[in-house]
Amino acid sequence: AQSVAQPEDQVNVAEGNPLTVKCTYSVSGNPYLFWYVQYPNRGLQFLLKYITGDNLVKGSYGFEAEFNKSQTSFHLKKPSALVSDSALYFCAVRPRDQKVTFGTGTKLQVIP
């Protein structure tokens, strides 16, 4: 069975500092990997995805994620955090031709 782990319920970072939100997964084969962001009482918005190729994926709002096959990880990163980045972040994994599985979410708090 496939699974996604986001080991940190909350991440706190000072404005201007780099941020990392962690995601690891367990799935057979080569999955597609996604990051979404959710602001309070809103739906999820797509940030970026890994399909194949370059392990560093760039997405919306200056976010990027690094795919590491050996560690089965897909950590979300941003070089300089903004207060407006404060939100709930979800990692998702989708094996080919199967349903998507979401992680439990990580709340990012950027402190001014």
Add this chain to the structure above:
Amino acid sequence: DGGITQSPKYLFRKEGQNVTLSCEQNLNHDAMYWYRQDPGQGLRLIYYSQIVNDFQKGDIAEGYSVSREKKESFPLTVTSAQKNPTAFYLCASSPIAGSSYNEQFFGPGTRLTVL
């Protein structure tokens, strides 16, 4: 303005009542999904549909029902058989059924509270 709309934004239900949550998309997407979001549990799939007049159960389908009579619409009914329906419900869509690499587009959600 393309996107997914959900209505109502807030819904209150008395125990024993069925309620229907609306989801409409004008993105011409083939696939549509319903998720339930509870604090600390992420998103759990209730039902999904890849084509009109066809849908499949997700991981937590008990107590819910859906229909897909039109490509644009995928309403969710929360029945009285659902024991703990209070949650935030999200509808999503994605293009080209069967293409696993496509991201999903989400509606703004409906918050259902059982009184």
